[in-house]
Amino acid sequence: xxxxxxxxxxxxxxxxxxxxxxxxxxxxxxxxxxxxxxxxxxxxxxxxxxxxxxxxxxxxxxxxxxxxxxxxxxxxxxxxxxxxxxxxxxxxxxxxxxxxxxxxxxxxxxxxxxxxxxxxxxxxxxxxxxxxxxxxxxxxxxxxxxxxxxxxxxxxxxxxxxxxxxxxxxxxxxxxxxxxxxxxxxxxxxxxxxxxxxxxxxxxxxxxxxxxxxxxxxxxxxxxxxxxxxxxxxxxxxxxxxxxxxxxxxxxxxxxxxxxxxxxxxxxxxxxxxxxxxxxxxxxxxxxxxxxxxxxxxxxxxxxxxxxxxxxxxxxxxxxxxxxxxxxxxxxxxxxxxxxxxxxxxxxxxxxxxxxxxxxxxxxxxxxxxxxxxxxxxxxxxxxxxx
Numbered sequence: 001x002x003x004x005x006x007x008x009x010x011x012x013x014x015x016x017x018x019x020x021x022x023x024x025x026x027x028x029x030x031x032x033x034x035x036x037x038x039x040x041x042x043x044x045x046x047x048x049x050x051x052x053x054x055x056x057x058x059x060x061x062x063x064x065x066x067x068x069x070x071x072x073x074x075x076x077x078x079x080x081x082x083x084x085x086x087x088x089x090x091x092x093x094x095x096x097x098x099x100x101x102x103x104x105x106x107x108x109x110x111x112x113x114x115x116x117x118x119x120x121x122x123x124x125x126x127x128x129x130x131x132x133x134x135x136x137x138x139x140x141x142x143x144x145x146x147x148x149x150x151x152x153x154x155x156x157x158x159x160x161x162x163x164x165x166x167x168x169x170x171x172x173x174x175x176x177x178x179x180x181x182x183x184x185x186x187x188x189x190x191x192x193x194x195x196x197x198x199x200x201x202x203x204x205x206x207x208x209x210x211x212x213x214x215x216x217x218x219x220x221x222x223x224x225x226x227x228x229x230x231x232x233x234x235x236x237x238x239x240x241x242x243x244x245x246x247x248x249x250x251x252x253x254x255x256x257x258x259x260x261x262x263x264x265x266x267x268x269x270x271x272x273x274x275x276x277x278x279x280x281x282x283x284x285x286x287x288x289x290x291x292x293x294x295x296x297x298x299x300x301x302x303x304x305x306x307x308x309x310x311x312x313x314x315x316x317x318x319x320x321x322x323x324x325x326x327x328x329x330x331x332x333x334x335x336x337x338x339x340x341x342x343x344x345x346x347x348x349x350x351x352x353x354x355x356x357x358x359x360x361x362x363x364x365x366x367x368x369x370x371x372x373x374x375x376x377x378x379x380x381x382x383x384x385x386x387x
Contacts, residue, residue, distance in 0.1 A: 091152060
């Protein structure tokens with residue numbers, strides 16, 4: 001086979017990368033070096049091995065090498081990642097900067113006012129991190145110099161995730177950090193689920209987990225737990241009346257009335273439900289464990305469990321902590337950073353846990369698992385491995 005890797009093919013490779021990120025970017029030298037390395041592997045292999053099967057395998061290995069190096073560059077040195085369009089890609093843009101992070105590309109639906117029937121969309125402009133929408137529409141509204149734009153929505157049977165962007169005329173004050181996340185809060189009213197036949201739920205103190213993209217732009221995720229069991233499709237209406245942040249010595253806030261209506265579809269993809277047997281030593285009833293691609297949720301009778309604290313270890317024996325202020329309860333747990341092929345649920349006496357177990361640090365002789373098994377009132381392992 002005498003076909004050569006010409007310079008025009010290299011240009012095609014550059015254009016393919018640019019197409020992936022949907023706008024022109026400068027290709028880093030590290031990526032170019034990876035391409036040249038793959039080219040040399042293929043070229044040398046062609047000269048030394050004539051069997052077609054060897055060529056195909058070597059070419060595939062070289063291509064994989066390029067993509068692995070390329071992917072690593074986007075994570076470690078996010079020169080290319082910074083050029084990803086923001087609206088419709090907030091989950092991707094945030095990376096690990098929000099509590100329930102993961103690859104939402106196959107799950108989250110971009111909120112597009114042109115497709116979803118929004119008004120006043122003819123002159124609306126896309127927010128990219130340095131621009132501001134010119135007019136209000138279904139998903140982007142401006143109040144008192146603050147533009148709040150909804151970007152994507154993902155929902156499973158327990159929770160709805162909404163990615164959003166906050167753009168301000170004046171700089172956003174520095175705010176409280178939780179790990180890699182910059183934490184804001186929103187207050188509002190009229191949290192209305194179309195399938196709930198009762199007065200509107202209160203919309204108070206919902207946490208935003210995300211990061212500042214520049215001094216005037218914040219991108220984050222709003223996580224709202226669903227009441228009851230939702231139907232396959234429903235409408236969610238809510239109003240944000242205050243955006244708040246905490247700084248040392250006080251708080252800051254932006255006030256307004258940002259009102260939204262979203263059509264939501266429940267996604268059951270990769271959602272697994274398991275039952276934990278009734279504990280014989282404590283009458284807390286059955287525990288239902290719901291694992292989704294991004295979180296683990298527990299359902300149980302909280303009244304019966306009022307004297308207990310429920311927590312868990314992942315498959316490696318590491319504690320799984322709640323996303324809100326590192327709380328220990330297992331009602332809602334991020335699966336990020338954890339091997340959740342199986343988890344072990346532990347039920348402790350509440351006061352014993354808070355007084356004697358909460359601050360425990362493992363030693364060479366006794367890790368978390370051994371210590372938990374000695375002190376727990378009840379524990380059980382739940383496997384999510386494919387059967």
